[in-house]
Amino acid sequence: MKSYEPKNIRNIAFLGHSGSGKTTISESILFQTGAINRRGTVDDRNTVSDYNDIEHEKGCSILCTPLYAEYNDVKINMVDTPGYDDYIGEIIAALKVCETGMMVINSQNGVEVATNIIWEVASQSSKSMMFAINKLDVEQAHFDKNVTDIQESFGRSATIFQYPLQTGANFNTLIDVLTMSAYKFSGDTGFDKIEIPASETAKAEKLHNELIESIAEVDEELMNKYLEEGLLTEEEIWKGLKVAVATCQIFPIICLSGKNNIGTELFLQYAEKFLPSPLDAFPVVSVEGDKIEVNPHAPVSLFVFKLTSEAHLGDMTFFKVYSGTMKSGLDLYNEHRSSTERFGQIFVINGKKRAEAPALCAGDIGATVKLKNTGINDTLHEKGKQITIPKMVYPITKVRTAVVPRTKGEEDKVGIGLNNLSQEDPSLRVEHSQELRQIILHAQGELHLGIAKWRLEHRYRVEAEFIEPRVPYRETIQKQVKGSYRHKKQSGGAGQFAEVHMMIDPWHENMPKPEDMSVRGKDLIELDWGGKLEFVNCIVGGVIDQRFLPAILKGVMDKMTIGPLTGSYVRDIRVCIYDGKMHPVDSNEAAFKTAGMMVFKDNFIQASPKILEPIYNVEIRVPEDSVGDVMSDLPTRRGLILGIDSEGRYQKIKARMPLAELDKYSTALRSMTAGRATYTQEFAEYQSVPPSVQQQLMDDYKKRHDEE
Numbered sequence: 001m002k003s004y005e006p007k008n009i010r011n012i013a014f015l016g017h018s019g020s021g022k023t024t025i026s027e028s029i030l031f032q033t034g035a036i037n038r039r040g041t042v043d044d045r046n047t048v049s050d051y052n053d054i055e056h057e058k059g060c061s062i063l064c065t066p067l068y069a070e071y072n073d074v075k076i077n078m079v080d081t082p083g084y085d086d087y088i089g090e091i092i093a094a095l096k097v098c099e100t101g102m103m104v105i106n107s108q109n110g111v112e113v114a115t116n117i118i119w120e121v122a123s124q125s126s127k128s129m130m131f132a133i134n135k136l137d138v139e140q141a142h143f144d145k146n147v148t149d150i151q152e153s154f155g156r157s158a159t160i161f162q163y164p165l166q167t168g169a170n171f172n173t174l175i176d177v178l179t180m181s182a183y184k185f186s187g188d189t190g191f192d193k194i195e196i197p198a199s200e201t202a203k204a205e206k207l208h209n210e211l212i213e214s215i216a217e218v219d220e221e222l223m224n225k226y227l228e229e230g231l232l233t234e235e236e237i238w239k240g241l242k243v244a245v246a247t248c249q250i251f252p253i254i255c256l257s258g259k260n261n262i263g264t265e266l267f268l269q270y271a272e273k274f275l276p277s278p279l280d281a282f283p284v285v286s287v288e289g290d291k292i293e294v295n296p297h298a299p300v301s302l303f304v305f306k307l308t309s310e311a312h313l314g315d316m317t318f319f320k321v322y323s324g325t326m327k328s329g330l331d332l333y334n335e336h337r338s339s340t341e342r343f344g345q346i347f348v349i350n351g352k353k354r355a356e357a358p359a360l361c362a363g364d365i366g367a368t369v370k371l372k373n374t375g376i377n378d379t380l381h382e383k384g385k386q387i388t389i390p391k392m393v394y395p396i397t398k399v400r401t402a403v404v405p406r407t408k409g410e411e412d413k414v415g416i417g418l419n420n421l422s423q424e425d426p427s428l429r430v431e432h433s434q435e436l437r438q439i440i441l442h443a444q445g446e447l448h449l450g451i452a453k454w455r456l457e458h459r460y461r462v463e464a465e466f467i468e469p470r471v472p473y474r475e476t477i478q479k480q481v482k483g484s485y486r487h488k489k490q491s492g493g494a495g496q497f498a499e500v501h502m503m504i505d506p507w508h509e510n511m512p513k514p515e516d517m518s519v520r521g522k523d524l525i526e527l528d529w530g531g532k533l534e535f536v537n538c539i540v541g542g543v544i545d546q547r548f549l550p551a552i553l554k555g556v557m558d559k560m561t562i563g564p565l566t567g568s569y570v571r572d573i574r575v576c577i578y579d580g581k582m583h584p585v586d587s588n589e590a591a592f593k594t595a596g597m598m599v600f601k602d603n604f605i606q607a608s609p610k611i612l613e614p615i616y617n618v619e620i621r622v623p624e625d626s627v628g629d630v631m632s633d634l635p636t637r638r639g640l641i642l643g644i645d646s647e648g649r650y651q652k653i654k655a656r657m658p659l660a661e662l663d664k665y666s667t668a669l670r671s672m673t674a675g676r677a678t679y680t681q682e683f684a685e686y687q688s689v690p691p692s693v694q695q696q697l698m699d700d701y702k703k704r705h706d707e708e
């Protein structure tokens with residue numbers, strides 16, 4: 001494989017709802033350019049892109065897969081992606097390294113749930129976008145409706161570049177209104193440029209003029225010329241178009257049948273002619289604030305966007321070169337991990353097939369055998385030059401599960417497997433929760449969890465059960481209580497003696513000083529688990545020595561990590577130590593710690609303790625016809641509806657829901673709306689649980705405690 005200059009590279013992410021045909025289109029493009037000589041199909045499980053075991057098992061793409069085709073003098077890197085928001089991490093990775101996103105639309109369905117979600121993600125990254133209306137060969141194809149749908153959802157910048165002469169079984173001819181010619185496709189890869197049929201000239205002219213006008217709008221000079229002369233030269237059109245697409249002023253709409261390989265040749269022509277090369281796109285700005293120059297002669301910097309460890313391809317590190325020219329044998333410095341990595345062979349990769357590349361210039365995508373100490377999101381560069389490419393940012397996870405090994409004793413194996421998984425997929429998060437005494441896996445959705453389970457079993461050979469995670473409840477009190485505790489032990493040898501008088505109150509901001517007590521000192525402690533502990537010294541006349549106060553505090557803190565109701569953390573308490581006794585010989589820190597702990601515990605139980613639960617803000621995006629169902633279901637989950645806004649053809653319901661209920665929501669929502677609704681969640685605050693729930697939780701805790 002030769003090496004390609006930045007101007008001859010195109011990086012295109014294939015995006016879109018699952019089943020729209022991304023993988024099939026990528027296969028046809030590889031075939032059209034001669035990269036493969038036999039076309040696989042998703043249904044036969046033999047496409048280049050969906051080569052993974054898990055993709056074979058599930059029958060759809062799960063991972064982002066880098067592919068490349070050589071067309072004329074241009075290297076077209078494609079990154080095929082999965083089409084569910086559960087796998088958003090893969091979509092984010094593809095968008096990160098590509099200058100263009102091609103949103104594939106299933107002509108039968110138009111804009112779908114994931115289309116919207118992916119569009120939102122793409123919009124945040126200022127990438128050039130285009131639309132490919134696919135499956136125009138099916139009887140239910142609705143080209144005009146698709147266009148309206150796209151424009152209503154994503155704006156008028158979506159512009160028709162081609163339209164089909166006929167859809168359905170006879171779909172074989174495209175009217176290209178950009179160049180005002182028609183293309184008739186035949187056989188496996190054949191196409192003929194033909195005259196636009198007379199019946200179509202008026203429509204084609206109209207669309208052509210609209211397109212040229214949009215191109216002219218790119219800059220004032222071009223617009224003036226167009227207004228004066230009523231036309232642009234071919235050179236002006238291509239130049240203007242390139243700018244318009246690179247700066248997101250035009251989103252081209254093209255037509256395809258991935259299955260019948262219709263239109264891919266035109267796509268390739270467009271990609272060569274006007275899709276942005278890495279040189280044409282918005283410049284990437286490093287964390288240090290420097291614009292990164294896409295220059296093959298600059299010092300090398302590269303960014304790692306994907307890791308694999310699997311049977312077919314082996315353990316690989318995928319990267320995009322941001323500057324310089326990457327060659328094998330180079331030593332690059334990983335700033336983040338303060339280590340140097342020696343690169344062996346470098347490869348370009350098509351699915352599971354790799355070919356050695358002599359060099360990869362700035363803008364190109366490649367891989368190397370897995371680097372020892374480098375993870376996703378790391379930048380490596382030539383030593384002495386500090387460049388950090390901004391990291392990929394993933395959405396907040398929205399489902400969680402507790403993971404336990406099916407066989408006792410395999411806890412470590414599960415832990416290692418999960419850690420490896422989250423290294424390959426940082427949109428997953430593993431939490432070894434001391435509080436809940438569970439390993440919690442946080443993911444983007446139920447499907448995402450399912451894949452993690454599958455990979456644990458098949459890749460890391462450990463059978464795990466995913467069980468309901470515990471909820472991080474909190475405990476606090478509702479009234480003031482005073483009390484004392486005397487700890488006394490005199491059974492031969494050194495004795496122990498400590499007496500502590502303590503008052504506890506519910507803590508809140510700006511609370512009045514304790515009555516009838518003189519405050520000698522206070523400490524406001526921000527608890528690691530949220531909330532506060534105010535520890536107030538109101539000792540008079542030195543009845544307890546100053547040096548024993550930290551021990552008392554320690555006793556209190558120890559109790560605060562295991563609340564008496566459910567064993568949860570305690571928060572928002574003010575503790576005043578106002579009296580006590582010491583013994584000249586037997587008092588020591590251990591004795592005061594015990595006394596502090598005991599009086600705190602006794603007081604706490606008297607102080608109308610209550611359980612708090614985490615409440616989340618949720619935003620649920622629901623298609624109009626399901627709004628009623630979703631709204632009426634929310635109260636059954638202790639959800640509180642805050643408001644509803646419309647957003648295109650969707651309604652956005654804002655609500656609050658306890659985490660305990662939210663854990664089951666993803667599945668419920670999917671079944672209520674046939675998978676057409678999505679939601680996001682964010683922690684809001686802790687709130688008291690209703691009395692009936694409190695009793696249930698206390699009973700459960702007691703039962704568990706007795707069992708253990």
Ligand SMILES: Nc1nc2c(ncn2[C@@H]2O[C@H](COP(=O)(O)OP(=O)(O)O)[C@@H](O)[C@H]2O)c(=O)[nH]1
Pocket residue numbers: 016017018019020021022023024025041042043060061083104134135136137138256257258259260
């Ligand atoms: N009729 C028809 N079917 C297609 C076309 N493109 C893809 N398909 C089928 O649609 C299904 C999903 O395709 P796939 O490429 O996996 O979609 P992806 O999820 O977007 O990657 C498969 O059964 C394909 O054979 C097309 O252009 N026409």
Ligand SMILES: [Mg+2]
Pocket residue numbers: 022023024050060061080081082
């Ligand atoms: Mg796919």
